[in-house]
Amino acid sequence: MKVPFLDLIPAQSEIATEIDAALARVVHSGQYVLGEEVDLFERGFADFCGARNCVGVGSGLDALMLALRAMEIGSGDEVIVPSNTFIATWLAVSHVGATPVPVEPNQRTYNIDPARIEAAITARTRAIVPVHLYGQPADLDSILEIARRHGLWVLEDAAQAHGARYKGQRIGAHGDATAWSFYPGKNLGAFGDAGAITTDSAEIDWKVRLLRNYGSRAKYENEVKGFNSRLDPIQAAVLRAKLIHLNTWNARRQHIARRYLRDLARTDVQLPTEPDWAEAVWHLFVIGTPHRSRLQADLQRNGIATLIHYPVPPHLQPAYRDLGFLRGSFPIAEFIHDTVLSLPIGPHMTDAQVEFVVDEVRRFSA
């Protein structure tokens, strides 16, 4: 049996008629930038998240970057980011001219540890960017309380958390703004790059609308130095078709995660911890093991693909040499990066495939 890490074709096949209709609608509309498809997706996704506003942009990185710009964060400012994240969280901060200030995660949840945030706050700190990593909500109330006390913005990086809930409420409207990625492999994925910002703030909403479109509300009137980062109508149409199925697909991921949690409980791998206030959507199912390379090679030999999220933490990437961090600077993030392995999970994985993965991991760690 072969178990791919994530196969995007079955989702496409399941809703092929809806996708074909969506694509045809855009082709025949003659509207190839912004327009009704984008408006309708923005409305639908805002409603899904329980947020007042949604602005579609070109990618998740742009969503983070434009939200930081809308908050007028820039040169000389510091922004608190997790030490354990995909590098885009840090890059957004760097690209607006600010400095990312890493804070270590909780080793069980992999998310930023609120107890460590205050020690990283200085007079220059302007914002905290919690990441809902692997599809699991960060401890938002604690983070929002610290932010309120210090007068900081909270920008959530929800690129892996479409549909996840914190204390029963969907991610997307807890902080001042939430950045989304619709990269094809995300829980809600387009047929290319795409992203969005959700926010209850009318001001952030209109500022991002200006910034994504040359700083312009009316053609050839440029109020600010904007960018070209608009959600493509073809992607918006695909996302509208897929959004209808997101709850079902997330439920299937949750079912698979429960199987893994139950059936791998008596092995020596460290299983992800889901705090009782979190409802994860399992973008990734990440285990910890000191025997990572042997386990990965063993699974590979048996036809099971796994990945590492992520092999090198941002502070040890050549891109961030300028910040002067060394191995040992963020030991928890380094430990996580050295020991985690992501098992296959996805809405179209079959029960037989899940069982096969369980059997092979159990055989290895018996």
Ligand SMILES: *Cc1c(COP(=O)(O)O)cnc(C)c1O
């Ligand atoms: C995917 C991802 C991003 C970036 O999204 P893109 O659409 O690829 O630009 C940002 N943050 C996290 C945590 C991600 O997983």
